[in-house]
Amino acid sequence: MDSVVILGLRISILALLWVFILVALNAMRRDANAAAAVSATASGVLAQAGEQAPRRRETARQIAIVEGPLQGSHMELGTFEEFILGRANDCDFVTGDDYSSAQHSRLFRRGSQWFIEDLESRNGTFVNGVRIDQPERVEVGMDIKMGRTTLRLVA
Incomplete structure (x- = not known):
């Protein structure tokens, strides 16, 4: 009788091990599919942006709000090297958006490129x-x- 119980426990442990392996493989497959979807979406967005962007590199002359509470606002970049963007009044470029942080991001120039x-x-x-x-x-x-x-x- 003891050998039957031990055999049953061994089979149960083996079955649980296989269930664990299958769950882990399923989770890995879902993560891989999600990463591929995000990558494809990002590639699609970048491709669309590439279609809208000029063929030769143009120098940015201003930053403009194209969507949001202060849509249409813009600021000349001029010779400035750095801007703080956010909703606080002491920012260089105020967004007027309650969903952006007081000092949300920094736009800065390195050579002729903006970051x-x-x-x-x-x-x-x-x-x-x-x-x-x-x-x-x-x-x-x-x-x-x-x-x-x-x-x-x-531009």
């Missing part, structure tokens, strides 16, 4: 629909989303 950096905002900064966690290069025509506000560098 955007999230300043540990609550809702994050997105470039062409992809959340950034380090400084990201932005070009004319690319969308920068902070809260409910979408900004764009304009």
